[in-house]
Amino acid sequence: MKVEVMKNILGENDKIADDNRKLFKDKKVFVINLMGSPGSGKTSLLELTIAKLKDEIKIAVIEGDLFTAKDAERIERHNVPVIQINTAGGCHLDAAMVRRAAESLNLDELNLIIVENVGNLVCPAEFDVGENVKAVVLSITEGDDKPLKYPLIFKESAVTILNKIDILPFTNFNLESAHEDLTTLHPGIKIIETSCTNGKGLDDWCNWIKNSIC
Amino acid sequence: MKVEVMKNILGENDKIADDNRKLFKDKKVFVINLMGSPGSGKTSLLELTIAKLKDEIKIAVIEGDLFTAKDAERIERHNVPVIQINTAGGCHLDAAMVRRAAESLNLDELNLIIVENVGNLVCPAEFDVGENVKAVVLSITEGDDKPLKYPLIFKESAVTILNKIDILPFTNFNLESAHEDLTTLHPGIKIIETSCTNGKGLDDWCNWIKNSIC
Numbered sequence: 001m002k003v004e005v006m007k008n009i010l011g012e013n014d015k016i017a018d019d020n021r022k023l024f025k026d027k028k029v030f031v032i033n034l035m036g037s038p039g040s041g042k043t044s045l046l047e048l049t050i051a052k053l054k055d056e057i058k059i060a061v062i063e064g065d066l067f068t069a070k071d072a073e074r075i076e077r078h079n080v081p082v083i084q085i086n087t088a089g090g091c092h093l094d095a096a097m098v099r100r101a102a103e104s105l106n107l108d109e110l111n112l113i114i115v116e117n118v119g120n121l122v123c124p125a126e127f128d129v130g131e132n133v134k135a136v137v138l139s140i141t142e143g144d145d146k147p148l149k150y151p152l153i154f155k156e157s158a159v160t161i162l163n164k165i166d167i168l169p170f171t172n173f174n175l176e177s178a179h180e181d182l183t184t185l186h187p188g189i190k191i192i193e194t195s196c197t198n199g200k201g202l203d204d205w206c207n208w209i210k211n212s213i214c
Numbered sequence: 215m216k217v218e219v220m221k222n223i224l225g226e227n228d229k230i231a232d233d234n235r236k237l238f239k240d241k242k243v244f245v246i247n248l249m250g251s252p253g254s255g256k257t258s259l260l261e262l263t264i265a266k267l268k269d270e271i272k273i274a275v276i277e278g279d280l281f282t283a284k285d286a287e288r289i290e291r292h293n294v295p296v297i298q299i300n301t302a303g304g305c306h307l308d309a310a311m312v313r314r315a316a317e318s319l320n321l322d323e324l325n326l327i328i329v330e331n332v333g334n335l336v337c338p339a340e341f342d343v344g345e346n347v348k349a350v351v352l353s354i355t356e357g358d359d360k361p362l363k364y365p366l367i368f369k370e371s372a373v374t375i376l377n378k379i380d381i382l383p384f385t386n387f388n389l390e391s392a393h394e395d396l397t398t399l400h401p402g403i404k405i406i407e408t409s410c411t412n413g414k415g416l417d418d419w420c421n422w423i424k425n426s427i428c
Contacts, residue, residue, distance in 0.1 A: 037252045038335045038364060039356025066336065068363050089366060091305060091336040119363070120336055121252045122280065122305040141355035141378070142253025149282050149333070150252060152303060164355070167384050 020130025234344025
């Protein structure tokens, strides 16, 4: 019974996600679904990404949070369109929420939408929102055991961003083991080590975005 | 319709949680539901808590993870009973899972069970598992904005453990603002600053546990 209900919800979501994907394709807008734990650094990464790319690429952001517009306020300062979705306690964004947000954007004037999902390594991985690619941010302060403990999100993501790499010396994170686990789980996954403090890896990440759009 | 289904699931869960609570009370076992983001340091805190308390208090651990028995293996080295629950992708523990795990423990020989929930700041807060108290671990690397962004889990928890306090100088975490937000959300909440690296605050946390059991 519980399974049936879940199947119906996911089936309905997948239909809306496919519609979203068609709409984005028609409008030539590339969509990244950015996921990760609370505090992994998704919003900081977004802020720096916008600063680096906004002269070349027309970007908008859809911000997912349970409550507050704190993240949207941070993005707004960079003068790009941003829509805040509050899930009112819900643990992930779904395709219908992203559709409603997309309808408030002028898609004809955009090349890229980055959807920042709710901070959560579990639920967002299960819901297609109509994106072209999923990307996951893992802060090295979270520990190198996370890929094997939360495998779905790393299997679903085209890219893993290993963030806060500048504080690696103050942690016991084993980079080699994390790379091994990630490539075992998801052969061919792109891994980018970044720091939003010293800027390491941000050019790699921005180049990956530019190449993906073209 | 979706709401009705959720109500039924929660109603059923609450009944089992109440039964669990009665069982634990009969057996004089105190139960802590320990929650927090992936990588906030729940398992490290547990390992040090067991090392400090196990000569005075008979402790068992119920470990919740999507997959793997990595955390249970870490706990097992401390020679206390440990039961691993794998949710197979599920984002939280529920009361029935904890009931089945408790049935594998000899409750007559225990004073304390610590349930380490799935790493997630959202879903675990919604499900009573029959605990006496909830506690949430927030790593200071996650940022001081998390209490207002994920309010339910901080409202539900009797204690917030601000962990990894030793790396505070390498972050932009504002301690004062975190304390303010936590006490605004949940007046009277106990806040303990800890480091599993240098041991700061662990005596406070262990004393809080001892006083709660008595």
